[in-house]
Amino acid sequence: MYKVRQMEIEAGMSVEALVDSMEHCGFGARRLAESVKIYEEMLSGEYTKFFALSGAMVPAGLRNVVSDLIRNGHIDVLVTTGANLVHDIIESFGFHCLGVPESNDAALRAEGISRIYDVFLRDEDFIQFEELMQSILPNKAETISGVELMKYLGGQISDRKSILRSAYDMGVPVFCPALPDSMIGLQAWLHSQSKRLIVDAFADIKQIVDICYESSNSGVVIIGGGVPKNFTLQSMLVTPKSFDLAIQLTTDTPENGGLSGATLSEAISWGKISAEAKYVTVYGDATITFPVMVAAALSRLDKRLSRS
Amino acid sequence: MYKVRQMEIEAGMSVEALVDSMEHCGFGARRLAESVKIYEEMLSGEYTKFFALSGAMVPAGLRNVVSDLIRNGHIDVLVTTGANLVHDIIESFGFHCLGVPESNDAALRAEGISRIYDVFLRDEDFIQFEELMQSILPNKAETISGVELMKYLGGQISDRKSILRSAYDMGVPVFCPALPDSMIGLQAWLHSQSKRLIVDAFADIKQIVDICYESSNSGVVIIGGGVPKNFTLQSMLVTPKSFDLAIQLTTDTPENGGLSGATLSEAISWGKISAEAKYVTVYGDATITFPVMVAAALSRLDKRLSRS
Amino acid sequence: MYKVRQMEIEAGMSVEALVDSMEHCGFGARRLAESVKIYEEMLSGEYTKFFALSGAMVPAGLRNVVSDLIRNGHIDVLVTTGANLVHDIIESFGFHCLGVPESNDAALRAEGISRIYDVFLRDEDFIQFEELMQSILPNKAETISGVELMKYLGGQISDRKSILRSAYDMGVPVFCPALPDSMIGLQAWLHSQSKRLIVDAFADIKQIVDICYESSNSGVVIIGGGVPKNFTLQSMLVTPKSFDLAIQLTTDTPENGGLSGATLSEAISWGKISAEAKYVTVYGDATITFPVMVAAALSRLDKRLSRS
């Protein structure tokens, strides 16, 4: 058996050194270090890289981390929630504000402010969002897929830090399986009252299943859980393949029985993840664990590249 | 200030008496008692009753509780996940099995068993599900909505305990905003390779928004969180109205910032729930809290009816 | 494999019937039903019954449930926190109040109110507690054990609903391994400035270890975790025995690595719980799960007695 090696912390240390120091420890620290090893392998090897993003990660400040990963070729397929895309679009012209969770919510409403835990959003940004959507949503004779609509929207956004724009520029498909459950959905429906815009609810499935079929090796990073997690994993179900690498950063735990907290091992029983896969779940707030994992994995990747 | 009145527990006591005893206590007990008061008001008053169901509640054994609520007129609008409907359909011809969470998942796969925490499902039931879906999914010249598809499927199921069938019989619309994220979605897509079946992703929005508009008073019960929670609450956003009564039974907590654990108070800042609403969140496993709440509220309702 | 049998909920149903209905379900419901089966066996068989109580259960309203269990012979050994005993003593002359968790805590302090989540306690009750303690704490020439001090205090309280008094009346030893960490500890120290009162920190260990040695069979109910859980379990460590039945009702989960959330299986690796033991952990708020478990187990016990 290997020994626990006590962590060593120093002023000025890098995130990579911190994670190195966590590798032979217990609990969340070891899981986080394990996630970095798997992510390094995913980014440096020949893997089709899926990224399942849920939780209010864009309002919380992870937009640029995601769009940078896309622009650097570290995400091949993005599966996310409508909410993250709505807030991505808002950030392209407006902004979110630092708020407090212990707010008087009725007073906030009176002031025209919507709250996402400790982040505030002003009605004027929503109004501008709605106007933008009505001006850019397409008028389409043919029925389109959700991915096509996301690609179209991405092309209308000029902000290079935008997730949608970055995906557009890099040719990364953006799947949003619960699109009706978002303000993009609401606006698309309003738009379709006067224009023609029909999105075929099931058309995306063909595209993601095809990607799964064509992947020799595949890896997935799951932030949170929910629909993005399940949609990504289930797409492997109808193929003879399964994920070879899997990382999950979540605050949910397995004991509730829900999918968001389900272990990645459970997904092996379904055939979604390979019995030989390397996988790890890091329990905790992804606004902390995700940037640590990315910073450390990118550092190791840089060293690999400079060595070769 | 009111005094905490210590709980009294006795052999043979009813669920209603238990909840009565919790009313002047602290922590989860008081929240649970509060949920019963709000639910009693919702069921006995003139409210449009929304029900947002997420989590693997059907595999866990809550199918009949939900279908009975529908048949007894206690649910006017159902918003749920594809997974719950898939498992509802499977229960109409097959069954789930009692398993253990500490399983060897690779061995389960080898045996053809998929695991949902401590519930097992055999591949043969999935295969039968797929065959059933291919035989009953419609061939439709016109583009339909998700609600129409759910209604159609409900009409094809003969099991009266089915949620889909009960909703069909009672004229309750079933919204499933993330339908592509489920085996119904996968089967619908396969079906559409040879038959014509196009579901307009946004068509449901009109119907739920119309229901919101037409509701004089409205209440919502939210089991879990996720897409069903958000879709139900956001539908009020585009109307001048908001929910008057709201109950949330969830294992998620607000500190993570995600929507599933967001307080109902937060929804007031968005205008989704009224600043004057009565609302409560009960933290804990809904397989425990939900049946307690239902049993106690139905008991009180019965007494009201027998009095009148 | 056994089938999941869907729960059936009816108006007027008893807690026992509710739990019966949960037995063949998944997730928390099944765990709760399992806890009732184990508790029924513990209460009806020849077991030394340990009860480890942590969490602010007395302020939350579970005082009478515990004292009734003691008076009915269902607890042989009580291990608890100083806080629960402090609030037990306060309830014997004063009361706790129903408060709200979203309070202005600085304003509460200004009004002389201390908050325990959604329960309030007025300074006047604390002052009366301090006066009571100074008047009843003993002046002892000999060094005593914690259990002896608890027994002495129990004898000074006249309220029959008191946990300490009930334990005194029934000859149940009360262990409080972290007694200095409570207002009883603070008051005992103040008292010892002018009177003689020395409690030997380790004297209790002999007594609980002796009880463990002498138990042919033993069972433990753990509410929460913390020191009461660990002290109870570790007492078996120095004997050749181990617990045969174990129930844990907790909100902590294993993933954090802490003792409070540790699985009961983990305790098998230490030899604290028998490898052949029946055990279950119910995840969730004990103010809900504990009264349900007690009501159902007492109901079954009553039926057993009426049959025999």
Add this chain to the structure above:
Amino acid sequence: MYKVRQMEIEAGMSVEALVDSMEHCGFGARRLAESVKIYEEMLSGEYTKFFALSGAMVPAGLRNVVSDLIRNGHIDVLVTTGANLVHDIIESFGFHCLGVPESNDAALRAEGISRIYDVFLRDEDFIQFEELMQSILPNKAETISGVELMKYLGGQISDRKSILRSAYDMGVPVFCPALPDSMIGLQAWLHSQSKRLIVDAFADIKQIVDICYESSNSGVVIIGGGVPKNFTLQSMLVTPKSFDLAIQLTTDTPENGGLSGATLSEAISWGKISAEAKYVTVYGDATITFPVMVAAALSRLDKRLSRS
């Protein structure tokens, strides 16, 4: 209102830069950045620095982080659990091993291994611990305090990385209010069967209350919750003072009503923390959040020192 500034992550970045980048974000990231600001103030200002350590942090690998903080003068008062000190002593001659949480615990017992989530400990290390304790525990004619016993033990350990030894060298008092609830307690009791060793359970209270009285300004870092949290905070209660700075790193949330998850705001209602205090709770696994906080705070401290 301040804008959310999206995080920027780069290869090679320092922990300090990572935390800087989190400062204007939401959720856990902002809380973590806030903890660093408060910790920097605590370490650079004139504060009596309390450190409340619970959870199995030594087995998990945080022993050297704590002992380094002590040796560098960053901890003035340590309040901890017996378990952390037991494992600190074991690390001074033996070691913990990297294990897996999904173990067969009966098989582990058969092999003589005790499990702490994903950390293993071999019986031989426990046996050596017991022998060491029996050889170094003192024979004392006079009744002593827990702090005196801890100091004595610290002086018997030669490993400079030991928490107990570091505290001994630096004159930092080590409070362990639940000492009987640990293997040190069990060994001390065994020892007292043949030698004289009486620890006065309440003697420590005087010492910690005196420290509180004498502190002009005070700060506290709380890892986990439990007895160390409560004992530290309650010690301020009997003084006219209260904590000016407070940081809590915990996996517990307030909704359960327990002390471990209680907000620091709640402690303001008790007068334990000042209404003017700066305080923050970071929710999450302390094996991740604590080293990040320490690394970033030490980095800023170094810069301050190099500037002056």
